[in-house]
Amino acid sequence: MYAYGGRRTKAQQDAATVEIGYALVSALFAAGVLFGAVAGPALLFDLPRLLSLVLLRLGTAVAPVVFTARVISVLVRFRKAGQPSHPGRTNPDS
Structure with a gap:
């Protein structure tokens, strides 16, 4: 918080x-695509x-794992990236 x-x-x-919204939406999309590819x-x-039955269960088991992994990876990357000191500037000396 601080x-x-x-x-x-x-x-x-x-x-x-x-960033949280992006993580959730992109994770939902990735899990949906994976479920469709496996169980489709x-x-x-x-x-x-x-x-x-095997394909349906495999898709149902793998989709939540992909969802969770995607949310965690996006939020960890956001936390590590930090915020630029001068938004919109590409050169730190400008």
Whole structure:
């Protein structure tokens, strides 16, 4: 909650909120795509019962893992990156 010995600025709070939203949306997308890739054939085609069941369970088991891993990786990367001292400037000496 505190950064550099003081309270967070409104800009820092907004940046954290946007990053959390991005992490959740991108994780949901990644998990959905993975579930569709793994379990999709079982839902679209007439496969043998055992194979269909395995694909559905595998997709259901892997999707939450991917969701969690994506959220954690985005938020850890955001925390390590920090905020630029001069937004919009690419050269620190400018």
